Every structure is written in C-alpha cells, then in structure tokens.
Amino acid sequence: MKVVLENLTKQYQSRNIKGQTVTAVNNFNFEIPDGQLIGLLGPSGCGKSTTLNLISGLETPTSGRIFFGDRDVTSLPPEERGVGLVFQNYALYPHLTVEENIIFPLQNLKGAQKMTKEAMHAKAMEVAHLVQIEPYMHRKPREMSGGQQQRVAIARALVKIPQVLLLDEPLSNLDARLRLQTREELRRIQRETGVTTIFVTHDQEEAMSISDLIVVMKAGELQQIDKPQNTYDDPANLFVAQFLGTPQINTFEARIQDGRVFIGDEAVLEVSGQKDRPVWATVRPEGFIHTENGALTCRLDRVEVMGRDVSVVSTHPAMTGRNIRTIIAAEEAPDITGETVRFNLKPGKVFLFEKDSEERIRL
C-alpha cells in the first residue's frame, strides 16, 4: 500500500513555557511507494517517532492529510487503518503466552471478520513460521531473549496482514551481534510479505543497510528522501552530509574565488560559473589522495592503522570540528611522518554548500 503524507504538521503545547508550541513535524510532503522498506533517519528529537505515530493514528496531526493508497485515513482511529506497530520495547503483554500475544489482534475482530479458534491458531502458526518462533509458542515473553521477543512483536503486528507495518527503533534494544542478524531478518520478512514497512532509527548504518529509501529528518524538517547510496553520494544539504557516514565528513570554511575553491590560501578544486562567495566545503574521508605536492596542506597529528586501511588524523586552520580524518588504503600509504601532510581532493567526494542556507551548491 502506497503511503502519502500531504502537508503533514504536528504541533505540541510546550510543557515548560505556557502558550508556546513545539513543532515536532513541519509540513511533510512525501510519498512512500508500495511494498518498500523505508528508514526514517535522524538524530533523537527530530520528529521520527511522531511521524510514525501520526501514520499509525495514535496521534492526530495538527494539519495535513495522510493517505493509504487512495484512502484518506487522516481521521481514522488506529484500529481502522490496518497498521501493524512494533514498539521499541516490544510492548508484549507479559501475562500472555507468545501465542496469546500473537492472536490478541485477531480476537478483537468483530462482525463478519470474526475468526474461529482453529483459524486463529492456524494464522498464528503461519506468522510464527514466518518469523521463526514456532518452538516458543507456549512461553511467556520474559522467558525469551530480546531478539525472540522482537520477532514475537513483529508476528503480532503482522498477524492481521496490515497494509503498513511500522517499527519504532526496532533494533535499538538488541546487542550488536543480534542487531546485525535481526536487521537481515527484518529485510527478509519484509521481502516475503511485501508489506510497505516504515521503520524509525537513529542509526545511519541500520538505515543504509536495509532500506529501499531513506528519509532524513532534522528538528521536524524533512531534509532528503533518497536511495541510501544517494544520500551518501549526493547529500541535499550540509546536515545530511554531516549526519551520514562514519567517520564523519570533514567540513572546511572555504571560498569560491575566480573559478576555484580555496581552503585557506590553497586552491583545492576548480569550479566554473560560480560567483565569488564564502562556502562550506566538505570532503568524505575517502576523498583524499595523499601526495607529496598535494593542494591541501594539513598539520599531521597521528596515523591510525586499521589493517585494511590507514586513518590519517590531521588538523587545518579552516576546519570545523576537532580534526580531519582521512582514510587511505593501506597499500597506497607510504610511511607518513613529519610535521605536515599534503593531499589532493577527489572532486566526486567534495560537496560545496552555501554559507548561510547550508543548501548544496550543484556544480
């Protein structure tokens, strides 16, 4: 089911200052194509969870509309929207067994949709098979590991065959190894069911690795919607460039002058047809080429060896942040010693942004 958000806005009364409103979600417009896995990504407090709650119907928007397909669901309560929701803490009913948890949504069906006990059991076994928890049907949630509880929560959300599956930070309560495993699992389940799935995360790696599309948010504002690789290779603004990628992108105060980009007094890049002005220049860690006569001269701090590649940590007067981190393949890195280190920049790994608006300067 396609999900469309139209001018979606959610404002809250401020808890601290009376009469002041906080805008959690500001004028969202986007369309989530049918059957895709979408990652809502942003730092905490950016309105990701609010967006999810608006789509689920647990919260009502201040203005704007939500469509599932062609159906306007803006004023429908959650149970009539046909959504499945998985909570960060799973919210499994602790006094019910796994099977009772899974059939709970089915028992709430009314009228013609009412199911027999046998039909509910069969349905529960079907989703249990999908998420691979059949051996645990008679356990209580507390007798299971976090990863298993997560699967039960997904099974409960899927049992009514929702049109949209919503997951709020689905992996944040799991340890690192389980997180990787469950991530793959999530992708597989989504592929097998074909349900349009939206999940919230603050972990860019998580979002990058399994999403078909990433929605990057900041302070209630939509920043960019794109394929994961594009958000990395083609950021729409300075925030997206800085938010995505580890190690973080290196940001310099720079200026365009006479068709060239200057960092400090050194011209590092040719740009044509741009008028002279101060800009932000950002360079991905892998965008540096270490060479004797490089255009950019940095003060060498230290070299960190990581096996496959080498991380050169240096400083520059025009940088923002603590240092400049560049990643160079181990075999290409000779012994880097001395006071300074010089680099040329790979043009495709350098992004320029307006000084004031921080919008991308397309070259």
Added chain:
Amino acid sequence: MKKNNWKAWLYLLPAMVFLGVFMVYPLIDVCIYSLEESYNFASQSYTGVGLYNFRYVLSDPYFVRALQNTFLIVAITVPLSTGLSLLIALGLSSIKPLRNAYQTIYFLPYVTNTLAVGLVFMILFKRTAYTDGLINLLIAKFGAGPVDFIEGPYWAKMFVMCFYTIWVVMPFKILILTSALASVNPDYYKAARVDGATSSRIFWKITLPMISPTVFYLIITGFIGAFKAYSDEVAIFGTNLNAAGMNTIVGYVYDMLYGDSGGYPSYAAAAALILFAIVFTITYINLTFSKNKVQYM
C-alpha cells in the same frame, strides 16, 4: 560466611528480643489461657485444662451474633470497597485536569480521625429529639418513613456500618490502585489500541492482569482488616456493642477482657484463637485461589 554467623545473629538480636517479648510470648500465652478453665488474673489460678472455653464461647449468643456481624461486614465491604476503589482509580487515571485535587479529596477520609468521622455519621444518620438526621430528611422527600439507623432495625444498622466501613477503607485502596495503574507502561495501551481492542477488553485482558498483584494485596489485607473491625463500630454505636447487637469478634474479645462483663481472659483467648483460625483459613484460600489468577511479572 560460616565464621561470621554469630555476627549475623547479633544484628538480628534486637528485633528478635522485641518480637519474642511482645509477639511470640503473648501468642503462646494466649494459647495457654485458652485451655485453662476459669483462669483468674488476680489469683493466677485455674480449675482445669480442656476445651471448655471454646465450647462456651461458641455457644455464647453474643459471640454468635459478633461472628455473624463480622462475616456480614467482611462479605459486603471487601468486594464493594475494592470494586468501587478500582472504578474511582480508573476514573482518576483517565482524567488530566484537577487529578491531583481529586486525589487529595479522595484521600481525606484516610487522614481524618475515626471518631470525628463517626460524629459526622451520627449527624447523617442519628435521630434525636430535634431532627431525624440528614439521611432521613432525604428519604422523606421520596415519601418513605423515617428509619432509625442507629438504634432501629438490624438491617439499617448493618447498612450504616457497611457504608461507614467502605467509606473509611476506600482512600487507601484508591491511592494504591491509582499508583498501580500509573505504573502500567502506556505502550501496552497503545499496542492494544492499534490491535483494535475495545476499552472493556483492554481493561479485562490487560489492565486488570497487570495490576492483579496489587488488587490481590488489597483483597487479602481488606479481609484481614475487616475481620479485625472494632473501633469503627464503637465510633458509631458506642461502647456497648452487645446491647446494640452490632458487636464484632474483636469487640467480643475486648468485652471479655475489659468490658462491663469482663474479667474472663480464658474466654477472650479462646475467641481470639477462633478469629485467628478464621483469618488463617480465609487467607489460605485466597492464596491458593490467586496462584492461577495473579500475574507476577
């Protein structure tokens, strides 16, 4: 560990001494008194050993009346007060404005002196030479005749008694239940709403099981408290409860010791042990019953 055992005992000693002197010894003494026939405080003498005290107490019409009263009060007030408290607590937790104000108002009876509350009930129910009492004035509006709630028929007196007891025990229960309800993670309710559960189903399937340990605690302590009722009866009907026909088991024990007809520690001990046996049995049944029903998370 072994080596320091004496130290552990030393730490426990003060509590054990106090419990021993003020709890264990009197308990044993009560058992002994109950078996000593015609025991006399002053002369410390008795005429024989046996179960005569129990036989006497059980055939004493005053005791039978006290037993009947106590059971009625327990059977009426415990379920009613717990149920009503749950309703009020649910109401309190679903409103936002003025919640604290309401909580304070509902808690007031708990901090009010029993005798002061008793006085208020007198004004509500007692007929004097000057007035029939507030409640009777109200009943009269509907055309019903005046009822003497304090000195009249048994059912009227029992009604006042139960009304009073429920009213007095509710604040504590509301307080405990409100905090139990507040401690239920709201995500469960959100999940249930998304799953399409109706509010009554949410209550029976989620809220009640989640707070069942608290409800059960209130039922057990409610039973025990109601079986021990005495001071509330005195507050309404005065010290001569036998004459009013509103005595309770604890009241009977007190009368046997210190009342006008007092000075029979053996009968008092026997009655106290009978009460103990009743409370013990009921609590045991409660615990057994609750094993399958109460969800400890």
